[in-house]
Amino acid sequence: MQTPHDDSHDLTIWAYAFGYFAAYAPYSALTKALSSGALPEMEHGIVGFALLPVSAMTSMVGMFVFLSLKRWWRYAAHRQVLGLRVPVPGPWTFLSGLCSAAIIGTTTLAYTLEGASIVFMMLLMRGGVLVIAPVVDALSRRKVRWPSWVALALSLGAVVVASGTEARATLTLVAGLDVGIYLVSYFIRLRAMSRLAKSEDKSLSIRYFVEEQMVATPVLVIVLALVALWGGAGPAADIREGFVGAFSRGTLLEEVLVGLLSQGTGIFGGLILLDSRENAFSVPVNRASSVLAGVVATLGLSWWLGMRGVGGRELAGAVLVMAAMSVLAVPTVLAARRREAAARAALGR
Template sequence: MGFSKNLHKHLAAFGIAALCFGYFASYIPFSMLTKMLTRGMLPGMNGVGVSGFEIQPVAALGTCIGMYLFITLSKWWKFATHSKILGVSVPRPQWFTFISGICTSGIIVTTVLAYTFQGISIVFAMLLMRGGVLIMAPVIDMIVKRRKRKIYWPSWIASALSFGALIIAFSGKAGTAITFIAGADICLYLFSYFFRLYFMSNRAKGDSTDERKRYFVEEQMVANPAMLILLFIIGWFGSASDPVGVAGGFWQGFVSFPFKGYFLITLLIGLLSYSVGLFGTLIFLDKRENTFTVPANRSSSIMAGVVATYLLYMFFGGKAPATDELVGAGMIIVAIVFLAYRSTMDKRKAALKMANKSKPGL
């Protein structure tokens, strides 16, 4: 049995639970290694980390390698839209998957950067990113043409809890430590996610498995190469600027960082980043509404962030998560329960409706 058939068989058996576990299992080492590399926690670094901007090019290369390996081994290239160039059939994106791919590249870069800022823990960064997307979920469900629907009370309560978690997170010490660049990074992350989920909900969240695979392949074939190209262009124009800055850091990531001895560990971070993105995207592409798929995705990452933070604290000299961050994480988990409640009720109503239809005389 080939890789593609094995993959389909296992996903069919465990469904979205398998995707959530894969997301959780990938996120722990991804966030830990990123924090360890940039905070100087790896053996021989003696507390002197590398810039979060420097590691981006090699990490982006890792995501590109991961993307091409997965799509090739799974034989999913055939699902993409194709055009003939000089008689050769070549996969290409549609306009909406192209835009979604650009948004995805922004999400990848901003996610890696979020775990590199000084004074901001993994849990705090995750509260800002995950809480923001949770607030978006019912709004996107309401405005998407293909799935326009009433937003029920569990979604509003969950949004309020998510907003409360953000307020609690900002009320602690980490809230005062956030810099302009860190804030801009989180805002770009949320901006990119809004449009990605909007296009995904309009174009791919349906009953057709082939259509979901088409969207996945076309989005991914844009996202990862575009990210690497964008980093190079920004770095090229900033090649003469301060290496500590954004553009200068990107350029150093191309010309000097690969030779500092951390190439393989950073490539691994990129591969893990792709694994996170792979499972996360497949969760989002589930045909159910965003008020189900977003909580499934976010719960996995919140739990992974807490586990990663405690592992760094216990074994690598990192800081334990602050009380306000744990309270915020708890509120996000409660919000997820409320969001999942609505989908559970929908499934029960659908099952009851089918049962009533099957009764004779009805």
């Protein structure tokens, strides 16, 4: 059983939550606009599978640049390969990287699939991960504190309320597979994080993050390239078009931006989940940020492109999200203030 510790004064997770929100809102809005063909001068939308190649390659470049600028490569395990010392993932981080690659792909596809409401997909994906969080905590023998339970319930309620009557789409085979892969991947990823990285030792979290990230987008790009080369019709043809038609569609800049923003959500979202507190704390912070971003993205698309705006249910969901984040944030902020006051008092003696 893992020893509980008091890290309630740590406010870093809220900076990550803002970064996640700031990346997720334009990412989801731009992906929806591209798939709907709603951008100016677009004659038709881009199929979801065709959006993946450029966005995945851009995400991969963004990952290498970010880790290099942060100088985090040194945290990963290293081996000698052909006389060079290179970073390598461990078995668990490699598996988690594969799951992260699946999450990246299924998240992008969720905003583009035909026959399934985007809001309905968000209900299944966001709600599913919220349900998984305490299960993983129980399996990892982590104590779940009462603010986390309250925020978990409020966050799940927000997703249900925001979906409301919109959650009535037929779940196609592709949509069902998309959700299933997404949830299984998150379960394995959260389990691996709880086992190896959710610790007071920040170096362990950074090591896990680096080793996971160095696997995720390169694997996704390789899989897409192999499918494009040897696949047949259907999704494989769409992926092939995503590669060969990158310069002819006239939306290369927007697709690159989707990839960069997607990597931003991966960076900040991953750092939120690696917070040393229980998953029932970190997952609602992650999910609440994305729900708020979804509301803002919908508002942006309405004002910018005249697409459907935010309904009353979505606004009610946003209020519940704010309540959930307040339940989590207030004890953290108060603990930080008490710690700061105690430190001042100690210095004044």
